[in-house]
Amino acid sequence: MVSIKQDIRIGFYVCHCGHNIASMVDCPEVASYVEKLPGVVLSRDYKYMCSDPGQELIQKDIKEFDLNRVVVASCSPLLHEHTFRTAVAAGGLNPFFFHMVNIREHDSWVHTDRKEATAKAKALARAAIRRVAHHKALEVKQVPVNPDVLVVGGGIAGIHAALTLANAGKKVYLVEREPSIGGHMAKFDKTFPTLDCAACILTPKMSSVGAHENITLWSYSEVVKMDGYVGNYTVMVKRKARFINEDLCTGCQECVANCIYKEPKFTDEFNEGLGKRKPVYIPFPQATPQVVLIDPDVCLNFKRGVLTDKCKKTCVEACGDRKAIDFKQKEQFTEIKVGTIIVATGFQTFDAKRVLPYGYGVYPNVYTAMEVERLVNASGPTSGEVILRDGRQPKAIGIIHCVGSRDKKTNRWCSRVCCMYSMKLAHLLKEHTGAEIYNFYIDIRAPGKGYEEFYDKLNEEGVHFVRGRVGEVTDWGMTPEEEGKLVIRVEDTLAGFVRRIPVDMVVLATGLEPQADAQDVRRLFNMSCGTEGFFLERHPKLAPVNTFTDGIFIAGCCQGPRDIPDTVAQAGAAAAEAMVLIDKGHVEQEPNTAYVLPDCCGCKSCLPLCPYTAITFDEATKKAVINEALCKGCGTCVSSCPSGSIAQNLFEDEEVFSEIEGVLAD
Numbered sequence: 001m002v003s004i005k006q007d008i009r010i011g012f013y014v015c016h017c018g019h020n021i022a023s024m025v026d027c028p029e030v031a032s033y034v035e036k037l038p039g040v041v042l043s044r045d046y047k048y049m050c051s052d053p054g055q056e057l058i059q060k061d062i063k064e065f066d067l068n069r070v071v072v073a074s075c076s077p078l079l080h081e082h083t084f085r086t087a088v089a090a091g092g093l094n095p096f097f098f099h100m101v102n103i104r105e106h107d108s109w110v111h112t113d114r115k116e117a118t119a120k121a122k123a124l125a126r127a128a129i130r131r132v133a134h135h136k137a138l139e140v141k142q143v144p145v146n147p148d149v150l151v152v153g154g155g156i157a158g159i160h161a162a163l164t165l166a167n168a169g170k171k172v173y174l175v176e177r178e179p180s181i182g183g184h185m186a187k188f189d190k191t192f193p194t195l196d197c198a199a200c201i202l203t204p205k206m207s208s209v210g211a212h213e214n215i216t217l218w219s220y221s222e223v224v225k226m227d228g229y230v231g232n233y234t235v236m237v238k239r240k241a242r243f244i245n246e247d248l249c250t251g252c253q254e255c256v257a258n259c260i261y262k263e264p265k266f267t268d269e270f271n272e273g274l275g276k277r278k279p280v281y282i283p284f285p286q287a288t289p290q291v292v293l294i295d296p297d298v299c300l301n302f303k304r305g306v307l308t309d310k311c312k313k314t315c316v317e318a319c320g321d322r323k324a325i326d327f328k329q330k331e332q333f334t335e336i337k338v339g340t341i342i343v344a345t346g347f348q349t350f351d352a353k354r355v356l357p358y359g360y361g362v363y364p365n366v367y368t369a370m371e372v373e374r375l376v377n378a379s380g381p382t383s384g385e386v387i388l389r390d391g392r393q394p395k396a397i398g399i400i401h402c403v404g405s406r407d408k409k410t411n412r413w414c415s416r417v418c419c420m421y422s423m424k425l426a427h428l429l430k431e432h433t434g435a436e437i438y439n440f441y442i443d444i445r446a447p448g449k450g451y452e453e454f455y456d457k458l459n460e461e462g463v464h465f466v467r468g469r470v471g472e473v474t475d476w477g478m479t480p481e482e483e484g485k486l487v488i489r490v491e492d493t494l495a496g497f498v499r500r501i502p503v504d505m506v507v508l509a510t511g512l513e514p515q516a517d518a519q520d521v522r523r524l525f526n527m528s529c530g531t532e533g534f535f536l537e538r539h540p541k542l543a544p545v546n547t548f549t550d551g552i553f554i555a556g557c558c559q560g561p562r563d564i565p566d567t568v569a570q571a572g573a574a575a576a577e578a579m580v581l582i583d584k585g586h587v588e589q590e591p592n593t594a595y596v597l598p599d600c601c602g603c604k605s606c607l608p609l610c611p612y613t614a615i616t617f618d619e620a621t622k623k624a625v626i627n628e629a630l631c632k633g634c635g636t637c638v639s640s641c642p643s644g645s646i647a648q649n650l651f652e653d654e655e656v657f658s659e660i661e662g663v664l665a666d
């Protein structure tokens with residue numbers, strides 16, 4: 001017979017959960033079995049323990065029977081541990097003198113034999129009774145939350161999150177690695193399905209960010225280090241050298257006009273390489289901030305990035321008394337302290353060269369969708385005129401959907417926006433050129449508001465839809481009509497035969513991928529990635545903007561492909577989650593943390609094992625130190641410490657061993 005200290009007085013409650021538990025477990029029998037166990041003062045079965053009367057029953061019994069431990073056998077602790085701990089506390093006990101047994105998910109729902117299930121419920125209850133006798137009083141600690149927020153990435157997700165927070169009076173640091181905010185959306189001419197002008201809806205938001213008194217905008221900057229824990233993060237931001245003093249530059253662009261290079265000569269990244277720019281430039285007319293920058297890789301005053309001072313510096317002359325140009329500017333590092341972080345680093349598009357049969361990079365008139373976004377744009381390299389690389393205007397255009405997507409050889413996932421943006425580009429290309437347009441699709445995915453109607457509209461406009469995955473694009477004409485054209489070979493799965501369709505221009509609807517440096521960003525912010533490489537949300541349904549690190553949220557395409565409406569909705573949700581923490585003012589910390597015992601030998605083997613970087617080494621005492629605020633109670637250090645010198649609240653040796661003995665006993 002197991003011995004339990006005399007002063008231990010346990011109350012046990014088994015819940016029917018309607019029929020969820022009671023249909024497979026004989027609850028009254030479990031209650032009468034537990035009643036006879038050592039230390040148990042009373043044992044009850046009840047229909048719904050989580051109901052108000054169920055909780056009141058616990059509170060009443062604690063007082064009436066002088067209970068000092070409580071066990072509830074019901075559903076998963078994930079659902080109701082907090083409910084019962086609160087009830088126990090309301091009854092006057094320390095909430096950690098409570099233990100919960102899951103006899104629903106672990107028992108009634110997964111068994112078909114009532115007798116066996118009842119026996120298992122008894123074993124689990126027995127284990128809990130033995131364990132709870134060893135529970136100690138613990139305290140929930142409160143940590144204050146710094147109200148300032150860091151938003152990383154200035155695409156539409158980061159912009160919307162930053163403005164939402166700033167408009168609510170919160171101080172926001174927005175860090176964007178490119179010279180301007182705006183992300184991919186800043187490159188679009190129109191947006192589906194409404195075809196409203198992207199710049200008209202985006203630039204007012206960009207200007208608001210630039211002018212907002214609560215937002216500190218650091219473009220051309222990156223986060224290089226993050227330490228701390230929820231409510232108290234310390235972040236190091238690297239501000240790259242623009243060679244322009246941002247405070248003095250007025251964006252007049254006199255320096256650009258007077259650059260020693262009279263004509264733009266260098267690859268213009270914003271125009272996807274379709275246009276040219278000078279060494280001193282502003283990425284696009286609505287760029288925010290309206291500040292130029294100098295590219296040291298091509299500026300005459302530098303050689304391979306190193307200052308030579310060999311140029312006549314006509315730009316400096318043109319800047320005059322403003323003296324905004326500073327060739328000696330160095331990158332700067334600034335440390336900030338914030339309580340919460342929203343990561344909104346977006347996506348990159350699939351590299352079309354990886355699908356060799358489509359001839360991107362081989363045939364000049366094969367374009368990616370992003371390139372076409374710039375071609376049809378009034379502020380693009382051709383001022384919106386669709387002129388091919390060989391100087392012709394296209395009379396027939398083929399748009400190939402799902403390039404790199406829904407394919408086990410490249411990316412398995414559907415990129416969600418390609419069908420819709422392909423149809424948008426079909427409409428715009430028809431409008432700009434009057435060409436015959438063919439869309440080659442596997443199936444059309446148009447599930448958003450007004451999306452199916454947009455597809456109908458395209459059909460009415462006479463855009464052709466050919467169902468089938470394109471086999472190849474070639475320039476081998478087999479007939480006079482194919483001569484000098486690109487030929488798209490496809491099995492038309494509706495018509496049931498292979499077709500060869502000659503076109504002048506091919507547009508590849510490349511899918512959305514995680515950013516190339518997503519793994520570095522994941523490590524920097526202590527996040528996880530899904531198998532495809534996008535940042536992982538804590539729960540796909542119930543915590544879609546939370547990460548596994550408290551106080552760090554994700555928004556937009558860095559979490560997975562999505563359109564602008566969904567991105568904005570998610571950014572708003574991330575801002576709201578951050579505000580919950582800020583307005584509460586503190587976070588409560590579960591006391592199930594690990595702690596170092598005095599006999600630690602200082603071997604440091606636990607340090608690299610901690611997934612939350614919660615363990616440091618104290619050089620003075622030569623012992624490991626665990627930061628309670630960072631520790632998530634995963635137990636890795638406890639189980640791996642070679643000298644058994646780390647213990648963990650709520651998982652002390654005697655608690656765990658008594659529980660095991662309880663399960664195994666008869």
Ligand SMILES: Cc1cc2nc3c(=O)[nH]c(=O)nc-3n(C[C@H](O)[C@H](O)[C@H](O)COP(=O)(O)OP(=O)(O)OC[C@H]3O[C@@H](n4cnc5c(N)ncnc54)[C@H](O)[C@@H]3O)c2cc1C
Nearest residue numbers: 153155156157177183184191192345346347556557563564
């Ligand atoms: C060709 C094409 C056409 C599209 N057309 C439409 C359309 O018409 N309508 C529609 O609803 N959707 C459209 N989409 C989808 C749309 O682009 C996305 O929904 C939207 O851009 C997502 O915004 P985001 O802020 O999450 O990401 P992004 O736009 O990618 O912005 C991310 C930002 O974060 C910055 N960043 C990245 N890493 C870091 C870092 N480490 N530190 C600091 N900053 C960083 C980037 O420079 C960028 O500015 C289209 C997509 C494509 C590919």
